[in-house]
Amino acid sequence: MKKAYKNCQSCGMPLKKDKFSGGTDQDGNKSKMYCSYCYSNGEFLNPEINTTAKMQNFAKEKLKAMGFPGFIAKFFTKSIPNLERWKKE
Template identity: 35%
Template sequence: MPMEEENLLGTERNGAKTEEYCLYCYEGGEFKQPDITLQGMVDLCAGYLVQNGMDEADARGLLAETLPLLKRWRQESAS
């Protein structure tokens, strides 16, 4: 997700903000849902986008294109 505001940034163990992950996914140096799969994240996030007025197919397409580019999911697909 675009994190244009500092209050959307996740935090490391020492409380420092990280620009790599948002506060919804990462807090205190740990993922909030460490076992979620890429598909699970698509499913979860699609629901939020639909609630905000996006067509579900468009939301899923956008997420399927963008989430695999993020650091967390690049690591998952490399293993």
């Protein structure tokens, strides 16, 4: 059985904040690792975001667009390199 994560292992978003409760695997089952904003049907939705730095930048900009101050956005994204998707980098 796959481990269930509390946060998306690509962007770090809490999975409970995902309006779809997670992305989907290729077989249509809910992903226990990734949110619906990062992952659908077994594939990452933004293939151009293929490094830790690109994901941190992307997530920071999304958070700022949602009204979070820059220093908070930076704080929330500093753990992205420790997520499962990026550990092999």
